[in-house]
Amino acid sequence: xxxxxxxxxxxxxxxxxxxxxxxxxxxxxxxxxxxxxxxxxxxxxxxxxxxxxxxxxxxxxxxxxxxxxxxxxxxxxxxxxxxxxxxxxxxxxxxxxxxxxxxxxxxxxxxxxxxxxxxxxxxxxxxxxxxxxxxxxxxxxxxxxxxxxxxxxxxxxxxxxxxxxxxxxxxxxxxxxxxxxxxxxxxxxxxxxxxxxxxxxxxxxxxxxxxxxxxxxxxxxxxxxxxxxxxxxxxxxxxxxxxxxxxxxxxxxxxxxxxxxxxxxxxxxxxxxxxxxxxxxxxxxxxxxxxxxxxxxxxxxxxxxxxxxxxxxxxxxxxxxxxxxxxxxxxxxxxxxxxxxxxxxxxxxxxxxxxxxxxxxxxxxxxxxxxxxxxxxxxxxxxxxxxxxxxxxxxxxxxxxxxxxxxxxxxxxxxxxxxxxxxxxxxxxxxxxxxxxxxxxxxxxxxxxxxxxxxxxxxxxxxxxxxxxxxxxxxxxxxxxxxxxxxxxxxxxxxxx
Amino acid sequence: xxxxxxxxxxxxxxxxxxxxxxxxxxxxxxxxxxxxxxxxxxxxxxxxxxxxxxxxxxxxxxxxxxxxxxxxxxxxxxxxxxxxxxxxxxxxxxxxxxxxxxxxxxxxxxxxxxxxxxxxxxxxxxxxxxxxxxxxxxxxxxxxxxxxxxxxxxxxxxxxxxxxxxxxxxxxxxxxxxxxxxxxxxxxxxxxxxxxxxxxxxxxxxxxxxxxxxxxxxxxxxxxxxxxxxxxxxxxxxxxxxxx
Numbered sequence: 001x002x003x004x005x006x007x008x009x010x011x012x013x014x015x016x017x018x019x020x021x022x023x024x025x026x027x028x029x030x031x032x033x034x035x036x037x038x039x040x041x042x043x044x045x046x047x048x049x050x051x052x053x054x055x056x057x058x059x060x061x062x063x064x065x066x067x068x069x070x071x072x073x074x075x076x077x078x079x080x081x082x083x084x085x086x087x088x089x090x091x092x093x094x095x096x097x098x099x100x101x102x103x104x105x106x107x108x109x110x111x112x113x114x115x116x117x118x119x120x121x122x123x124x125x126x127x128x129x130x131x132x133x134x135x136x137x138x139x140x141x142x143x144x145x146x147x148x149x150x151x152x153x154x155x156x157x158x159x160x161x162x163x164x165x166x167x168x169x170x171x172x173x174x175x176x177x178x179x180x181x182x183x184x185x186x187x188x189x190x191x192x193x194x195x196x197x198x199x200x201x202x203x204x205x206x207x208x209x210x211x212x213x214x215x216x217x218x219x220x221x222x223x224x225x226x227x228x229x230x231x232x233x234x235x236x237x238x239x240x241x242x243x244x245x246x247x248x249x250x251x252x253x254x255x256x257x258x259x260x261x262x263x264x265x266x267x268x269x270x271x272x273x274x275x276x277x278x279x280x281x282x283x284x285x286x287x288x289x290x291x292x293x294x295x296x297x298x299x300x301x302x303x304x305x306x307x308x309x310x311x312x313x314x315x316x317x318x319x320x321x322x323x324x325x326x327x328x329x330x331x332x333x334x335x336x337x338x339x340x341x342x343x344x345x346x347x348x349x350x351x352x353x354x355x356x357x358x359x360x361x362x363x364x365x366x367x368x369x370x371x372x373x374x375x376x377x378x379x380x381x382x383x384x385x386x387x388x389x390x391x392x393x394x395x396x397x398x399x400x401x402x403x404x405x406x407x408x409x410x411x412x413x414x415x416x417x418x419x420x421x422x423x424x425x426x427x428x429x430x431x432x433x434x435x436x437x438x439x440x441x442x443x444x445x446x447x448x449x450x451x452x453x454x455x456x457x458x459x460x461x462x463x464x465x466x467x468x469x470x471x472x473x474x475x476x477x478x479x480x481x482x483x484x485x486x487x488x489x490x491x492x493x494x495x496x497x
Numbered sequence: 498x499x500x501x502x503x504x505x506x507x508x509x510x511x512x513x514x515x516x517x518x519x520x521x522x523x524x525x526x527x528x529x530x531x532x533x534x535x536x537x538x539x540x541x542x543x544x545x546x547x548x549x550x551x552x553x554x555x556x557x558x559x560x561x562x563x564x565x566x567x568x569x570x571x572x573x574x575x576x577x578x579x580x581x582x583x584x585x586x587x588x589x590x591x592x593x594x595x596x597x598x599x600x601x602x603x604x605x606x607x608x609x610x611x612x613x614x615x616x617x618x619x620x621x622x623x624x625x626x627x628x629x630x631x632x633x634x635x636x637x638x639x640x641x642x643x644x645x646x647x648x649x650x651x652x653x654x655x656x657x658x659x660x661x662x663x664x665x666x667x668x669x670x671x672x673x674x675x676x677x678x679x680x681x682x683x684x685x686x687x688x689x690x691x692x693x694x695x696x697x698x699x700x701x702x703x704x705x706x707x708x709x710x711x712x713x714x715x716x717x718x719x720x721x722x723x724x725x726x727x728x729x730x731x732x733x734x735x736x737x738x739x740x741x
Contacts, residue, residue: 088560091545097620130623131623194719200714204720207724216537239537241540492537496540
C-alpha cells in the first residue's frame, strides 16, 4: 500500500446556474497575459453541446487519453516512446487556434476618434493575436445555452449513445433541455499529459497531487496538449511553453480555496483531500469500461481505517492532512454516498474531479395546446426525463447507465423525503420507502441535504495544511533566505529569440 | 605557417583558423550561460498552434532532411576510413551521394515552405522575429551552397572524409592546418564559412532547441511525481524512499 493524498473536487451540476463567474475569476488571475488570451483553464459548457475546444470529447478527432493495447497494457493514443521523436517536428494530433477560437478585443478608441458623420461610430473587433480586424467566427462559450441547435448541440459526441428517436426527441423544440458543465483540470491520478511530456516538464506534486508544468523545463513540444483528453493543457504561442490549471496552488498553500471555487455563486464546488493507494493505479486504470467507476472508487481508501492511517503516516503524510481527509466533503460525495461520478472515465486518466449529475427535473411538456404534467407524482420520473439517461451515462459512467441511475434515484428520494419533512404533503412512509430503495438512510439523506443546501464555506472547502515550512527546510536554511522576496523562479518570463 | 604570406593567406587564416574558434567558444559559453541564466528561453517556439496546415510541409521535410545531412557530415568526420571504404564500390558511393542529395533537397523544400508560411500567414508572422529571418537566411545559404557543391564538386562524401575531416581534427587539436581547405573551390569555402556563422549565431537564436531534444523520455517511467521532501524520512528515519 502506497498511500498518497490528493486535493480533489466535486462539482454539483444541479446547482450550477451557468453564470461563468468561475471562468472570469480564473481569467483575471491567470490567463490575461499575451499568448494566453484564448485559454480558459476554467470554462463552463452547455450540454448537449460541442464544448471548448470544439468537440473535445471526440477522441477520434483529438486522440487524447489512454487506450488499451493488445495484451491489456495501456498506451497513449497520441504518442508513445516509439513515436515521440517524430511528433516533435509536427504533432499530428495538436489542436490549432481555430479549434478553440481567435481571441479578440475591440478598437474602442475608434468610438472617440471617428470623424463626424451620418453613422454612429463603431468599435470593430481586432484579433488579439495579429492585431488586425477580424470577423468573429467563434468565441468562448459560443454555444452557450444553444441546446437544440443543429450546429452545436447535435454535434455533441456523447449523443452517440442515443437512439435516433431519442436524438430527435432531444432536439424537438418543446422538449429542449440542457445543463451546464463547468470544467477545470481534473488533476488526474494517471495523467496522460504527464506521461506524454518528452521533456519531463509535467509532474504531479507528491504532497497534494496537483499536476503542474515546469515552465523552465517545458520546451514547447506540445505533446501534453494532444494527450490530455479533456484538452486542459494549452500552448502559449507567445512564450513557446504550455500552461494549464494550477488549482491555484499558491492559494491552497495559504489555506484559501482556488479562485473558481471561492467565487462560485451557485456554491456548486467542493474541495477536500482524498487518500488513495498509488500502487493500484495501473491495475485500476486498465479495468473494463463498465467497471471503471467502481474501480476508481476502490482506489480511494478510507481515511478512518487504522491500516490506512498507519500506511499514510509511514509515507510522511501529516496527521492534520489525514484529519483533513477524514472531514473531506469530497470523500463523502464520492465514496460514502456514491453520488459523485468522474467525467469520461473511459479516457482512463482517473480524473480527481467528480460531478454530481444533474436531475434535469423537467416537470411538464407542451404538446402544442396544453401544458402536460409528465408524471403522476410530485417529482418527475427520471426515466421519462427529457435528457435520456443514456446521455448522462455516456458522460459520467463510461456507458454504465446504472451508475447515473443510482445517483438520480438517491437524489430523488432525498427530495421527496425533505418534502415530507418541510411541507408534509408527501407521506413520510412513502418517502422513507423511497430512501430505502435508493440505498439511503434518513441520516444520510439529512447529511446530503445539509451539505448540498446549507453548506458553509468551511463545509465546502476543507483545505489541508500545506506544510511548506518543512518543505523549504529540506532544501535550504530558512534563515539564509530571511528578508528575501518572492517565490518560484525569478527569471523574466520572456520569449526567446 | 609559410614565410611569404600574401593577402589571400591572411584571408584563409581568418576564415578557417580564427573564425572557427570564435564560433565554437561563443557557442559553448553562450549556450551554457543561456541555459543556466535564462533557461526559460530554451523552447522549440513552435508556431504549429497558430498555423497548422503548411506547417507539416515545411517542418517535416526540413527536419528529416537536415538531420540526415547532419548525420552524414558527422559520419564523415568521425569514421572517415570506413566512409572511404564504403565508397570504394561505385554503387555504394552512388547510394550515399543520392541519399545525401535527397536529404539536401528535403531541407531546401522544407525551408522554402517555412519562408512562404512565415511571409504569408498573418498569425505565423506575429511570432517571426528578425532573429528567425537571420537563421532562415543562413540556413538557406548553407543548404544552397551544399547542394551546389554536391552538383558541381561531386563525390563529396569521399573528398570530405579525405580532406575536410583532417582539417576539422586539426582545429579540434588546436593545431589548425588550413593547407587542406586553402585550395578548395570557392563554393566549398563559402559552405564552410556559413557553417561557422551558423554555429556562432546558434546560441543566440531559436536553434538552441536542438540541444534540448528530449532523450530521457525513452527510458523514463510514464508518470512523474515530484516531492518537496523525502516523505518517509520525516516519519520513519532510515526508510528507503520509493520514488515513482
